[in-house]
Amino acid sequence: MRILRLLAAGATAAASILAIGFVSADRLAHTVPAPVTRAAPSEPSTTGSIPVEPKPVAALKPGPAKIPNGFDTERLNALMRGDPILRSKR
Numbered sequence: 001m002r003i004l005r006l007l008a009a010g011a012t013a014a015a016s017i018l019a020i021g022f023v024s025a026d027r028l029a030h031t032v033p034a035p036v037t038r039a040a041p042s043e044p045s046t047t048g049s050i051p052v053e054p055k056p057v058a059a060l061k062p063g064p065a066k067i068p069n070g071f072d073t074e075r076l077n078a079l080m081r082g083d084p085i086l087r088s089k090r
Helices: 002-029 073-081
Strands: none
Touching: none
8 A cells, every 4th residue: 555655646746747847848938029129210311211390289278177087076075075965956
């Protein structure tokens, strides 16, 4: 019986080491290559292209503050202060 336990433990250890070896080999075979860095754009004089002047951007006119996506921060702050919730009249 003693030799049977020794063989079972050895077979389990060997199977575990074999599984770890196969998984490691698979991971090493499928490694992701290092990212390739792109070169900086060349100057127009070296590429022969004509430089394009950027167009001026019109200034935005200030308007009334809009609630983004319907989120009401004033109501949230009131709720956090403990103010009662008032239903709006529609």
